[in-house]
Amino acid sequence: MGSVLAASSPNPPPASGGGSAPGGAGLVTVPPGFTMPPVSAVPSSSGTQGQPGTDAESSLPNPGTFEECHRKCKEVFPLQMEGVRLVVNKGLSNHFQVSHTITLSTLGDSGYRFGATYVGSKQTGPAESFPVMVGDMDNTGSLNAQIIHQLASRIRTKVAMQTQQHKFVNWQCDTEYRGDDFTASVTLGNPDVLVGSGILVAHYLQSLSPALVLGGELVYHRRPGEEGTVTSFVGRYTGSNYVATLTVGGAGAHASYYHKANDQLQIGVEFEASTRMQDTSVSFGYQLDVPKANLLFKGSLDSNWVVGATLEKKLVPLPLSLALGAFLNHRKNKFQCGFGITIG
């Protein structure tokens, strides 16, 4: 058992979720490191935790990636759980890790999912190695696959594919360039040469001061018969123990505030306004971390009258983690609860 723990303790960065929220990643979310690019862990932590100029006293830190701007706040919020979930993680070697997930669901379909993560041997940092390949297959045949590779010291690419049973729903390719104090990336999503459709996204983030980061996003989408662009601007200010981010654009506004009160308590407040759906919402979330009791509690309160909480507890000495969660929508009078066990 000791070797399993040692091997599965995330040397592969996807399983550690980029080293950000303690115990949060991989427990109740999709397979480790999948939706969030796992590789931007080490550089971004120096940028978002407000330690100015970690690289050198005179130069500005790299601002991280565009998707990560709101991530610190989003990680404080609990995830909705329903049904019963059993996750077994097994580390087969320093490079390879597999996970089996059995989900019994009250609302949707129950299923089995197999996930595998491979981390290559090209080491670029203390916790990062490339290439990283993450794959995930459902019992219905739906596949999620991601390959992340570092082509040069500053250039990183990612290719991601997603299928729903046998039909491809998502295929995208991403290239990112990290400068000393800026990050630029271009993403090509669902390019279809035959139909003539696709989505092109360009991101740019620039550190203006050790605390302030400004940037923009340009989305160009094209379908036979129509094409359009959406632009948005993002600004992020990092204080000593807080991060405030604002994204404003044609699609709406998204503001988030993250505050680390002390070692145990973290708070996040989020405001979202969408022009497409013509509604706004405010959410308040907090995370209480009690490492002595091996406990992690996340609670959230929403302007849609949704109250939710998740409790995660490590059952020492077993390599077992128990997660309980419940969400209550007062307005619609709907209730959802679930629990899960993670082994390994």
Place this chain on the structure above:
Amino acid sequence: MGSVLALSTRPGRQNSPFPQARPLSRWDRRDGRLPNPGSFDGLHRNCKDVFPQQIEGVKLVINKTLSSFFKVSHTFHLSAVAPSSYRFHAEHLQSDTDSKETGSPMLIGEMDSSGSLNAHSLFHLSEKIKAKAVFQTQQAQFVTWQFETEYRGSDFTAAVTMANPDILRESVIMVAHFLQSVSPQLVLGGELVYHRGRAEEGGILTLAGQYSGPNWVATLNAGKGGAHASYYHRANKQIQVGVEFEASTRTQETTFSFGYQMELPEAKMVFKGMLDSRCIIGGVLEKRLYPLPATLIMGAFVNHRADKLQVGLGVNVG
């Protein structure tokens, strides 16, 4: 607590939030006389207690003992399939001495946030004679009102119950029970149900037998309404197993269930599992969260044939 359980014959006892004491084992009697067989409804109880109770949604139960006579409990139930509810339960009964001596009645009442009432009262008319009244309402409408008288002899029990007597509609259900200890292990008895409505009347006779071994109990009820057989086995201090078979002529179906209960007192944990012929599998785990006076309950029931899952969490405080 043991006397409370012996006196309680109503099925609602299963849902009581208070922990129940085990009934006295029949094979413990050594004084040469035949033991009292207990009540008719308690014949299958040993086996039924092994099976887990279906739990759904989140339930918070707060038990409070106000004095040696009085206990209250508050239950909050947040449910995904039914409307959420609050229930208040109050019990007036003597828990420290035997009620037969003091003659004080046992009163139990439970009220729902929707107004549904459940009330039981138990009186000791003499040392051997007990009278019971049960009232149940669904919001404003009375659903059940029944009166029972029970006589406990030295080796037999006789009871007469009158359920839902309605003079205006001329309907009533009368049930007579009789149980006799034939030997220290064998109990035989019967139940006669007479129901009368405006247009029809009828009677159903059911015979019952129970045989107890040193660590097992086998019970059989057979009659025109169907058959119900159960077998309870205590393998060791930790594991108890129950097997149940039910056949009903009215609904024309049979069910076979297997259940087990595993107690781990060192880990303060009780696990009950169940497997059914209707392709239902369920398990409930109860753990006392020492040193807090709280118990955590987690349960899940899967109906494979209908592909439905029910998950529940509960916390009992006090």
